[in-house]
Amino acid sequence: MKRKRTITRPWDVVEHLKTEEDMAAYLEAALEDGDPALISAALGDIARARGMTEIARETGLGRESLYKALSPEGNPEFATVLKVIRALRLKLHVQAAKTRRETA
Numbered sequence: 001m002k003r004k005r006t007i008t009r010p011w012d013v014v015e016h017l018k019t020e021e022d023m024a025a026y027l028e029a030a031l032e033d034g035d036p037a038l039i040s041a042a043l044g045d046i047a048r049a050r051g052m053t054e055i056a057r058e059t060g061l062g063r064e065s066l067y068k069a070l071s072p073e074g075n076p077e078f079a080t081v082l083k084v085i086r087a088l089r090l091k092l093h094v095q096a097a098k099t100r101r102e103t104a
Contacts, residue, residue, distance in 0.1 A: 017049035024090055031092075037072045043084050044070030050088060058087035 017023050023046045030042035047055040047070060056063040061080065069076035070084065085092060 013045050014049045017046060020089070023049065023088065027090060036075075040070050040074050040076055040081075041072040043076075043081065043088075044074070046088055046090075047084060055084060055087045059083040 013026070017026060027039075027042050027046060030039045033039075044067070047066060052063050052066060056066050059066070059080075061069075061083065066080075066084070068074055069080055076084075
């Protein structure tokens with residue numbers, strides 16, 4: 001009996017970041033996790049979904065520099081993160097964290 005060959009392709013989150021709400025929810029989830037590498041990578045994914053060339057132009061940063069800084073291995077300066085967030089037309093919001101007493 002011959003086995004049927006399964007064809008797969010790599011999953012890319014960028015294909016699923018269609019709306020402003022999708023992008024904001026994705027970044028919010030990365031921020032909640034708190035891992036700086038994950039946050040940088042999420043910003044990079046959102047920038048790719050929007051168009052890295054456009055984001056580079058709006059931030060005044062090089063496209064290749066952005067790819068590198070916003071990769072999981074990247075370590076962007078906070079000023080770069082803020083420029084990218086602004087170019088993506090997103091906003092960061094601060095909310096007080098619950099204290100241990102409030103969660104008990």
